[in-house]
Amino acid sequence: MAVIEVTDLTKDYGSVLGADSLSFTVEEGEVFGFLGPNGAGKTTTIRTLLGLLSPTSGTATVLGADVRDEAALLEAKRRIGYLPAHLGFDEDVTGKRVLDYHASVKGDGRRDELLEIFTPPVERPIREYSTGNERMLGIVQAFMHDPDLVIMDEPTSGLDPLKQEAFNEFIREERERGTTVFFSSHVLSEVRRICDRVGILREGRLVGLEDVETLLDQGGKRVRVQTADGTSTGLATLDGVINVSTFADGVQFIYTGDYNMLLRELASHDVREVEISEPPLEDVFMHYYGTDEPEPSGQEVKSNV
Ligand SMILES: Nc1ncnc2c1ncn2[C@@H]1O[C@H](COP(=O)(O)OP(=O)(O)OP(=O)(O)O)[C@@H](O)[C@H]1O
Numbered sequence: 001m002a003v004i005e006v007t008d009l010t011k012d013y014g015s016v017l018g019a020d021s022l023s024f025t026v027e028e029g030e031v032f033g034f035l036g037p038n039g040a041g042k043t044t045t046i047r048t049l050l051g052l053l054s055p056t057s058g059t060a061t062v063l064g065a066d067v068r069d070e071a072a073l074l075e076a077k078r079r080i081g082y083l084p085a086h087l088g089f090d091e092d093v094t095g096k097r098v099l100d101y102h103a104s105v106k107g108d109g110r111r112d113e114l115l116e117i118f119t120p121p122v123e124r125p126i127r128e129y130s131t132g133n134e135r136m137l138g139i140v141q142a143f144m145h146d147p148d149l150v151i152m153d154e155p156t157s158g159l160d161p162l163k164q165e166a167f168n169e170f171i172r173e174e175r176e177r178g179t180t181v182f183f184s185s186h187v188l189s190e191v192r193r194i195c196d197r198v199g200i201l202r203e204g205r206l207v208g209l210e211d212v213e214t215l216l217d218q219g220g221k222r223v224r225v226q227t228a229d230g231t232s233t234g235l236a237t238l239d240g241v242i243n244v245s246t247f248a249d250g251v252q253f254i255y256t257g258d259y260n261m262l263l264r265e266l267a268s269h270d271v272r273e274v275e276i277s278e279p280p281l282e283d284v285f286m287h288y289y290g291t292d293e294p295e296p297s298g299q300e301v302k303s304n305v
Pocket of ligand 1: 017038039
């Protein structure tokens with residue numbers, strides 16, 4: 001049985017469709033990333049899964065409970081951890097009080113273990129917390145009752161790079177333990193590191209649903225070539241070349257074509273250096289978002305070389 005099952009889910013806000021006929025499943029033990037730019041419908045979907053918004057049409061179940069069935073959902077929530085985008089903790093109480101409250105509702109068997117990884121100052125009142133401290137308290141709260149499913153809305157926003165890495169490592173370990181994790185993000189490199197599968201959302205609609213490896217395969221490879229005489233004629237005009245940028249004595253592009261064609265063309269040049277690597281995930285996602293080509297990083301861009 002799928003841990004999350006979403007079928008034709010639509011949320012109509014009147015002026016805009018927050019979710020538009022969404023269908024997808026998240027399987028047991030999966031780490032599933034829900035990606036999209038601002039306003040894509042990530043929070044709408046998550047809040048619907050938690051029963052905080054009611055769908056206009058369509059259905060969704062979490063751990064077998066229909067999100068429209070209040071009693072069934074309440075029961076299921078005992079086994080769910082939730083980290084909202086906006087935490088909304090009471091400013092006047094300490095972090096410890098926040099955790100004590102949640103413990104009284106759901107339990108806190110893993111509190112101490114989590115507080116060693118994520119280190120919010122639990123003795124201090126929330127009003128003194130930095131954004132990152134609040135987020136860490138939220139993570140502890142979401143996981144401390146050892147849930148089977150954890151749903152998180154932008155879990156790493158506000159975390160510094162070290163804590164982000166600790167979070168990534170923690171999620172990898174959770175995956176090993178069999179916890180199902182569903183989280184939203186617009187940090188593309190993050191999903192690459194920790195997700196098994198990714199759903200890509202745009203304007204309320206699911207425009208891609210892939211495992212991370214497939215996503216990267218479809219994105220082609222980034223090729224960077226330096227030639228002895230600085231010429232790169234022929235390379236940039238090969239079929240399957242996109243996002244060309246030039247530098248002093250070479251060229252860089254994303255290649256989605258036949259590798260033999262590329263190698264034959266490379267062989268006709270006096271190549272000083274060549275690097276074929278995975279493309280930045282941002283480039284891969286442009287394919288799904290269907291917007292303009294991504295911004296080059298400090299390089300001159302020409303449509304043809
Ligand atoms: N209560 C509401 N009333 C009307 N429109 C809303 C409401 N909440 C969200 N929307 C709209 O629904 C769409 C989806 O919003 P949502 O917050 O779900 O996106 P998101 O992907 O979570 O964005 P972000 O990354 O910025 O948090 C947006 O166009 C948003 O303006």
